[in-house]
Amino acid sequence: xxxxxxxxxxxxxxxxxxxxxxxxxxxxxxxxxxxxxxxxxxxxxxxxxxxxxxxxxxxxxxxxxxxxxxxxxxxxxxxxxxxxxxxxxxxxxxxxxxxxxxxxxxxxxxxxxxxxxxxxxxxxxxxxxxxxxxxxxxxxxxxxxxxxxxxxxxxxxxxxxxxxxxxx
Numbered sequence: 001x002x003x004x005x006x007x008x009x010x011x012x013x014x015x016x017x018x019x020x021x022x023x024x025x026x027x028x029x030x031x032x033x034x035x036x037x038x039x040x041x042x043x044x045x046x047x048x049x050x051x052x053x054x055x056x057x058x059x060x061x062x063x064x065x066x067x068x069x070x071x072x073x074x075x076x077x078x079x080x081x082x083x084x085x086x087x088x089x090x091x092x093x094x095x096x097x098x099x100x101x102x103x104x105x106x107x108x109x110x111x112x113x114x115x116x117x118x119x120x121x122x123x124x125x126x127x128x129x130x131x132x133x134x135x136x137x138x139x140x141x142x143x144x145x146x147x148x149x150x151x152x153x154x155x156x157x158x159x160x161x162x163x164x165x166x167x168x
Contacts, residue, residue, distance in 0.1 A: 068093075068096040068097060069096075069097050069098070069099060070092075070096075070097070070098045070099070071085075071087075071098075071099050071101075072098065072099065072100045072101060073085060073101045074101050085099070085101045086101065086102045087099040087100055087101045087102060088100050088102060112128075113125040113126060113127055113128075114126055116132060117161050119137075119157045119161070120137070120153060120157065121136065121137055121139065121150060121153045121154035121157050122134045122135065122136055122137065122154055122157050122158060122161070123135045123137065124161055134158065134161070136154065
């Protein structure tokens with residue numbers, strides 16, 4: 001009987017591999033699972049593309065140089081430095097990504113009662129009608145810092161803040 005000698009490919013070695021490498025090799029194969037998965041990913045990617053009738057009306061594509069990222073934003077100009085957007089990140093290829101800004105409008109939340117003074121023991125807030133009122137912070141008591149110490153500190157802060165209020 002004749003012995004056959006097969007040459008092992010690097011992927012057939014029994015050396016330990018990272019899980020990502022194993023998955024990558026499996027998904028690049030021609031197995032039924034891999035081809036079905038690739039078809040599924042193509043269908044999902046086609047659904048996620050921006051509709052052409054909205055392009056340049058509501059969405060503005062922008063490709064950044066030096067990195068493989070395409071931004072599709074709601075403003076026609078480039079993003080400012082340190083600016084952020086709420087987006088969905090799509091991986092188009094091995095080294096390319098597309099970020100599509102979400103359709104939801106950003107709501108600017110106005111604080112109901114803004115702080116006028118932030119202290120260690122008390123905070124002073126302003127109501128809608130302009131009146132000021134104090135709120136107490138929750139102290140951390142220790143063997144060295146007791147309830148009595150907190151009351152004394154709060155008293156000194158209240159006296160200091162009372163000078164902020166105009167006398168009529």
